[in-house]
Amino acid sequence: xxxxxxxxxxxxxxxxxxxxxxxxxxxxxxxxxxxxxxxxxxxxxxxxxxxxxxxxxxxxxxxxxxxxxxxxxxxxxxxxxxxxxxxxxxxxxxxxxxxxxxxxxxxxxxxxxxxxxxxxxxxxxxxxxxxxxxxxxxxxxxxxxxxxxxxxxxxxxxxxxxxxxxxxxxxxxxxxxxxxxxxxxxxxxxxxxxxxxxxxxxxxxxxxxxxxxxxxxxxxxxxxxxxxxxxxxxxxxxxxxxxxxxxxxxxxxxxxxxxxxxxxxxxxxxxxxxxxxxxxxxxxxxxxxxxxxxxxxxxxxxxxxxxxxxxxxxxxxx
Amino acid sequence: xxxxxxxxxxxxxxxxxxxxxxxxxxxxxxxxxxxxxxxxxxxxxxxxxxxxxxxxxxxxxxxxxxxxxxxxxxxxxxxxxxxxxxxxxxxxxxxxxxxxxxxxxxxxxxxxxxxxxxxxxxxxxxxxxxxxxxxxxxxxxxxxxxxxxxxxxxxxxxxxxxxxxxxxxxxxxxxxxxxxxxxxxxxxxxxxxxxxxxxxxxxxxxxxxxxxxxxxxxxxxxxxxxxxxxxxxxxxxxxxxxxxxxxxxxxxxxxxxxxxxxxxxxxxxxxxxxxxxxxxxxxxxxx
Numbered sequence: 001x002x003x004x005x006x007x008x009x010x011x012x013x014x015x016x017x018x019x020x021x022x023x024x025x026x027x028x029x030x031x032x033x034x035x036x037x038x039x040x041x042x043x044x045x046x047x048x049x050x051x052x053x054x055x056x057x058x059x060x061x062x063x064x065x066x067x068x069x070x071x072x073x074x075x076x077x078x079x080x081x082x083x084x085x086x087x088x089x090x091x092x093x094x095x096x097x098x099x100x101x102x103x104x105x106x107x108x109x110x111x112x113x114x115x116x117x118x119x120x121x122x123x124x125x126x127x128x129x130x131x132x133x134x135x136x137x138x139x140x141x142x143x144x145x146x147x148x149x150x151x152x153x154x155x156x157x158x159x160x161x162x163x164x165x166x167x168x169x170x171x172x173x174x175x176x177x178x179x180x181x182x183x184x185x186x187x188x189x190x191x192x193x194x195x196x197x198x199x200x201x202x203x204x205x206x207x208x209x210x211x212x213x214x215x216x217x218x219x220x221x222x223x224x225x226x227x228x229x230x231x232x233x234x235x236x237x238x239x240x241x242x243x244x245x246x247x248x249x250x251x252x253x254x255x256x257x258x259x260x261x262x263x264x265x266x267x268x269x270x271x272x273x274x275x276x277x278x279x280x281x282x283x284x285x286x287x288x289x290x291x292x293x294x295x296x297x298x299x300x301x302x303x304x305x306x307x308x309x310x311x312x313x314x315x316x317x318x
Numbered sequence: 319x320x321x322x323x324x325x326x327x328x329x330x331x332x333x334x335x336x337x338x339x340x341x342x343x344x345x346x347x348x349x350x351x352x353x354x355x356x357x358x359x360x361x362x363x364x365x366x367x368x369x370x371x372x373x374x375x376x377x378x379x380x381x382x383x384x385x386x387x388x389x390x391x392x393x394x395x396x397x398x399x400x401x402x403x404x405x406x407x408x409x410x411x412x413x414x415x416x417x418x419x420x421x422x423x424x425x426x427x428x429x430x431x432x433x434x435x436x437x438x439x440x441x442x443x444x445x446x447x448x449x450x451x452x453x454x455x456x457x458x459x460x461x462x463x464x465x466x467x468x469x470x471x472x473x474x475x476x477x478x479x480x481x482x483x484x485x486x487x488x489x490x491x492x493x494x495x496x497x498x499x500x501x502x503x504x505x506x507x508x509x510x511x512x513x514x515x516x517x518x519x520x521x522x523x524x525x526x527x528x529x530x531x532x533x534x535x536x537x538x539x540x541x542x543x544x545x546x547x548x549x550x551x552x553x554x555x556x557x558x559x560x561x562x563x564x565x566x567x568x569x570x571x572x573x574x575x576x577x578x579x580x581x582x583x584x585x586x587x588x589x590x591x592x593x594x595x596x597x598x599x600x601x602x603x604x605x
Contacts, residue, residue, distance in 0.1 A: 073379060
């Protein structure tokens, strides 16, 4: 397998903040809005360097989404910043009508997604957002794997025409994506080649998938690891190429089992290539308070869960 | 005032033609919202005929250098579609496609079909003020000194998002934003005073930091035009402007006035004839 070294831990939200800072310096059309979470979203530098292009909207997410839609009229490229929960469920109708149906070029930057938000508990730990967003026609859904990739994805989103949902998280997490690895929206990344099982993951779970791949290698199982950072549009070609070779799939995501990456892959398999699939995801429940690692462990989103899912998927191939 | 449009003397006649269009459009598909549409005929005639600087012949989404309009209460699409067609945004004949399959004139306004004049979808209420605020801020960033106009229903003010935007607009100094509320006092379930009273609207918006004017006769073309002109002159001075415009739902058609019942009901054949008899034919001609 291809090995990836962690260069230390850094939060993906800082990748967003640094990407936005760079955009502020290079693209005068980029503007940003934040609903009282500037520090949490790491938008301070952009706000400081571009006071005229940064809008503090207060705790009023619905208004923020509408304002972002309006800012596109006149050619601006707005990034909205708040937690994933308040970027999706709280403002679904605003995103649906004023942004998605209206075809507005808004980039919805959503931090603190999933269980790894941690101690704040289930009110803030949205596990349904990928599903909510991918169901909107024309919406692009991206969930990058680490700090480096979140920065790349932020910059790529500005150049991408149309609404984007960019999902990232709170905790410090291994930084392992090589800086020279090209990032393209809608193009899955084959991180490690294998022949027995395809492990398809997004976000924080990609690092755990690579750890699982190492464990499986010691057992003599050759796993292929794919970073599906873009859930929509789906890179069907890359996935099918891998699955044709391996004949079974494990999907891993920090999301409810319903509606997320796993079901997206299932749909593809049902239509094109029915093979066994095992799901590593939250099993249709809300989260709770705890540290990120405790929560991942308790809700079955660990390296061990991916390893056992891989064994099971291979077994089911018969 | 507007170099692109119809001569000012003909605007009263245009306003009557808009009313004929509205009742004919909703009758043809036995659906749509005639009441609020009729009540806003003077507003749209004044706005598109006299007040806004706009170029219907070369519509583009960004509208740089032009005044732009955002309709927040999208259900009164018939009156908007009529004025857009009658001022040259798209062929008048297209009004015949309203609410039909494959039409660009959706039940509620949308951008997906690229209808000239429409810059955001509306229908789900309460969202237009936020969008207009964003558009107004974009104009400021672009160094564009033109304005953003809106229209809202009074019932729509029951939506919480309106008040989020109402709080933000003065704080963000959007003094190029000129809003108008269609203050007809009626909504689907009855009188606004009974469904959920709005209280002292003028005091509410003033407390939020708006410059507020009342247009008492919203179905008097001269008064609406003067009211909008007053708002234009008051803009650009640090505060967004709000017009509270008293109108009569169903104005111009006697049996549709004095009730909320024609909010979303189309006239039958007989009622259409009765309505058209009250709205004398014009030199613009029916579509």
